[in-house]
Amino acid sequence: MPIPARYDYTPDGSGVTAPSYAPVSWPLTFMTWTGGNGDTIPLTGDVTCRSAPAGIAVTPSPAGLGMPTYDLKNDQLPNMDGGLFRSVRATTRDITIPVLIRGVDRVSTLQLHNRLVRSLDPHRGSGWITVAEGDGIARHLECRYVSGAEGAESQDGGGFTRIKYALVFRAMDPYWYSNAERQHDWHIAKGAARPFLSNKDYPAFFPMRVSSSSFSPDGLMQVDNDSSVGSWPIWTCSGHAEGLTLENVTTGKTFRMLDDFIIQSGQTVRIDTRPGIKSVTAADGANLWPQMKADSTLWRLESGRNLVRVTAGGTNATTLVRLHYVPRYLSYVGG
Structure with a gap:
């Protein structure tokens, strides 16, 4: 049976209401x-x-x-209705x-x-x-x-x-990827932050967010990942640092280099967590996977708020740890 109703009438006694929303002008895609x-x-x-x-x-x-x-x-349940979700x-x-x-x-x-x-x-x-x-x-x-x-x-x-x-x-x-990369830095000297140069594998990227933090207190920084889904970061670590540790406090996952592994001044370590790559290398391409602790995880940034802590010993004015990632989305309009 049809229900008689009016779009501009409210039953709370206020009577007829006039629409107050003004349409937004939107350019073409x-x-x-x-x-x-x-x-x-x-x-x-x-x-x-x-x-x-x-x-x-x-x-x-x-x-x-x-x-x-x-x-x-899913798994089918014997002698029962439905199934059991697996993944x-x-x-x-x-x-x-x-x-x-x-x-x-x-x-x-x-x-x-x-x-x-x-x-x-x-x-x-x-x-x-x-x-x-x-x-x-x-x-x-x-x-x-x-x-x-x-x-x-x-x-x-x-x-x-x-x-x-x-x-x-x-x-x-x-997943759809943003054309604007995100960047966060941990360093001591104000002049240590340098622009991240995009590589040839991605079109027309440029840094959008650059945040800085010293290694104290606790090297803790809030990273707001505006992705619809998790994003896999790339880390670059240069200067002097001993026993580098990268921790996502929000998820409880940690990446650790061996305590006696030292990144000397002028050296750079690249940690790529992206699926299908998963590598820890020096600037000359040397494999540093053996220098990683066995309980380490190449973790990702979850969608939304992430508390990230970077700790290392022997840091000085040349030390720079950079977190770089590209947001991912479910749809071409975001979502």
């Missing part, structure tokens, strides 16, 4: 594809051909840009992006088409789908092209100056 060859191509470009002889636009119904899919493991993990992610290529003539159409095809070649390595929302925050997903650009010579599939594809990409890591 901008999406690009950066291929393994380094070429960055706008996917939300101008297909009216007023600003360029050819352009690409995302057509309706892209899929896979939101949350990843999950694999739930959950996010699976690889497939993304479908339908695009339209349109040019003022056949030459410009084919030139842009061939440029896109060359950038899609998965033999060149992984690429990035980068999406910038109206709030100006950009997030990217590392993936490789799978299918969709085979072509279909049909009336709907294209024409003399237009080509339509539904491009399918696969991301081994299902």
